[in-house]
Amino acid sequence: MSTSATLQTAATTGTSERTRAVAIAALLGLGLVFMTGFAPATALHNAAHDFRHTQNFPCH
Template identity: 75%
Template structure:
């Protein structure tokens, strides 16, 4: 009986971890959408341009 209670507790903890991971991913995704949606075009271009340089990707 102690084994089934322990297993049940681990299953609940895993479900809680999954739920929190999904919630964090959703908040980060929505944050990126809203930041990109309300940022001026020049800011987005400069950010993408700088990222290309940090990855040694030719952009000129």
């Protein structure tokens, strides 16, 4: 009896955590899309340029 109750609780916890993770990922993704959509082009270029330098990627 206790084994089935433990398995049911674990399954419910996993589903809850998965739903929370998906919601957080969606909010972060939407935030990135809106931030880049409203950011000035020079700010995006500078951010990409700095990222290329941190990854040792030759860009110029």
